[in-house]
Amino acid sequence: MxxxxxxxxxxxxxxxxxxxxxxxxxxxxxxxxxxxxxxxxxxxxxxxxxxxxxxxxxxxxxxxxxxxxxxxxxxxxxLGLTRKWRVALVGVGNLGSALLAYKGFQGQGFHIIAAFDSDPKKMGKKWAGTVVYDITELKSIIRKERIEIGIITIPAPAAQEVANLLTKAGIKAILNFAPVRIAVPKNVRLSNVDLSLRLENLSFFLSR
Amino acid sequence: MxxxxxxxxxxxxxxxxxxxxxxxxxxxxxxxxxxxxxxxxxxxxxxxxxxxxxxxxxxxxxxxxxxxxxxxxxxxxxLGLTRKWRVALVGVGNLGSALLAYKGFQGQGFHIIAAFDSDPKKMGKKWAGTVVYDITELKSIIRKERIEIGIITIPAPAAQEVANLLTKAGIKAILNFAPVRIAVPKNVRLSNVDLSLRLENLSFFLSR
DNA sequence: AAGAATTTGTGAAATTTTTCACAAAGTCGG
DNA sequence: CCGACTTTGTGAAAAATTTCACAAATTCTT
The missing domain is CATH 1.10.10.10 (Winged helix-like DNA-binding domain superfamily/Winged helix DNA-binding domain)
Structure with missing residues (x-):
């Protein structure tokens, strides 16, 4: 094939x-x-x-x-959509919660197995069916649950740090929503979703 | 230039x-x-x-x-970022609220002037400082407020309908988050943010 | 069953985008 | 102010991607 x-x-x-x-x-x-x-x-x-x-x-x-x-x-x-993908989401803020509730992922075989946050108020609770863990548990849970894809939805300043954690935990790919470019090892696949970038693009074409 | x-x-x-x-x-x-x-x-x-x-x-x-x-x-x-852009957001669900709260837009000159929803419980209230209007008021408010960019964050089935409303109201560009391809007149600039698409992309490269 | 009509799969051509490579312009140290 | 460096801006070459165009495969019509 x-x-x-x-x-x-x-x-x-x-x-x-x-x-x-x-x-x-x-x-x-x-x-x-x-x-x-x-x-x-x-x-x-x-x-x-x-x-x-x-x-x-x-x-x-x-x-x-x-x-x-x-x-x-x-x-x-x-596209590799005949199997299930085990996903973790880091950062249960506005955008993170929205993605947890987003139905589209589930349908294509992307299962958010665990969410992580550093806010004690959020830990232990469930968001749209997903348990929110303390970010200090990230490594052990990602390994135990054999999670392969990580979604970053935290503010820019901490994004690189979380990417490092994910990488060290053995994640294979990262979908980054933080508006900052992050560095990852070559064997980790990185995809950035920069929301402002799209608006800037529209702005360019509207300005001409 | x-x-x-x-x-x-x-x-x-x-x-x-x-x-x-x-x-x-x-x-x-x-x-x-x-x-x-x-x-x-x-x-x-x-x-x-x-x-x-x-x-x-x-x-x-x-x-x-x-x-x-x-x-x-x-x-x-x-990029045309020396001026302010007046933006409307349609669909104050999970993703819509997250975008309303998103700080990144404001900083680049994108001001969400108005939000629209069809749920009576949300109307009249403010979300992250933005008033939520009934979607039936869309045309008049977009015209009155001279809004040029529309963000669509509603479920797929109604996306085309909302795009039509926005177009008829005279919007110049649309940023579409609904996971469906929508059609717009040639003079309207369209940009799609398909969240699943990015994960599918990662999936492909992980599967090889 | 034969001829007309479709539509694929794919080399070859055209176009677009990226990289090379270097003259020209500018900096810097003494 | 000179000679050694550095780095831009840009034609030209290379590479990548898209489009053309057509033989071959298959269906449709009568």
Whole structure:
């Protein structure tokens, strides 16, 4: 399945978006979908769609397009969404609580197993079904629970420190919402969600 | 200032990140910064940094690099952050409240002037200093308050409907947090923040 | 069953983005 | 003020990504 060819990261992002489009078309009770339909929906070129999918195999039928159920399954396999991912969230503030309550993660196989905070008032309680632990317990719980992904939703100043804790606990990937760039070892995958950055981007285009 | 040359969108994103790096260096009391320092910090090539900045002018001095205060100001001008932006937020749920409380926006000139919700229990109250209005008042308030940017933080099913309302009210840009692709007229700038997408991306790289 | 119509998968071409590499401009120490 | 350094700004080269375009596979129509 996984080819030797280097796959552009943006292809992976598009794969997620194809998945979303398929969900919408599924509700319309289509059985097949052609590359040009996916492309139109996403405002891209149709051969882009075919190239992206061709990195991973030959899923389509000439003259017919792609069988929707099959394609959804294939994308799920490619993205690693056929298994459950065990996730920890650090920082049960406004944003952290919102993410704990967010239904979208659960559906895609991302299970927030544990939350951490340094505020004694929050510890021991449950937020949207997830127990909040003292951050001093982070290492032991992440190891015991075999948690692989960490979400950082604490203020900027402490973000690097928490990233270090997560790394030392053996986490494999971090999704960082703190508005600060953090450094992690090369074997840890890091993804930043900078909320202001998106607004700044809009601001640029509105200003021209 | 604005050249005829087509500026890659990714350059704009990097500009925001240069801005973050400058903030961090400033605290260390540096006066100048060289392209290779910015580059190192961001794990990119130094000529990339110079190219990005050169789209907008000649801000550096050979042998010396860039004067930090000046560069920060220039980037602010480029990104349109020297003015205030009037923003509305639709959907005061978990995520919406978190964004209302988020300090980062304010600092960059993004002021959330009004929030909207359809839940009568929330209307009329204030959340983190912002009044929550009935969504039926959206059009009139957006016009009266001259609001230009809308943030959508409602569940997926109603997102398109709200986008239509915002568009009809004359909004110029939308930041969409609903996990669904929405359609807007070409003159409205749309940016999607799909939280699951980021986790899916991590999942892909962890699965390989 | 044959011809028309679709649509895939993929080399090749075009375009975009990144990196290289270096002249020119400026700094610094003595 | 000179010679050694440093670093910018930018053409040119390289690399990556997107688009074109078409043979081959498959379905559809009659």
């Amino acid at each position: 996984v080819k030797k060819t280097k796959i552009p990261e943006i292809t992976i992002t598009r794969l997620s978006n194809y998945f979303r489009v398929l969900d919408e078309f599924k509700r319309r009770e289509f059985y097949n979908i052609a590359s040009y339909q996916l492309a139109e929906e996403m405002d891209i070129n149709d051969s882009q769609v075919r190239k992206d999918l061709a990195y991973f195999g030959q899923f389509g039928k000439p003259g017919m397009g792609y069988e929707m159920t099959r394609l959804k399954e294939e994308i799920q396999k490619i | 604005v050249k005829k040359t087509k500026i890659p969108e990714i350059t704009i994103t990097r500009l925001s990140n240069y801005f973050r790096v400058l903030d961090e260096f400033k605290r260390r009391e540096f006066y100048n910064i060289a392209s290779y320092q910015l580059a190192e910090e961001m794990d990119i090539n130094d000529s990339q940094v110079r190219k990005d900045l050169a789209y907008f002018g000649q801000f550096g001095k050979p042998g010396m690099g860039y004067e930090m205060t000046r560069l920060k100001e220039e980037i602010q001008k480029i």
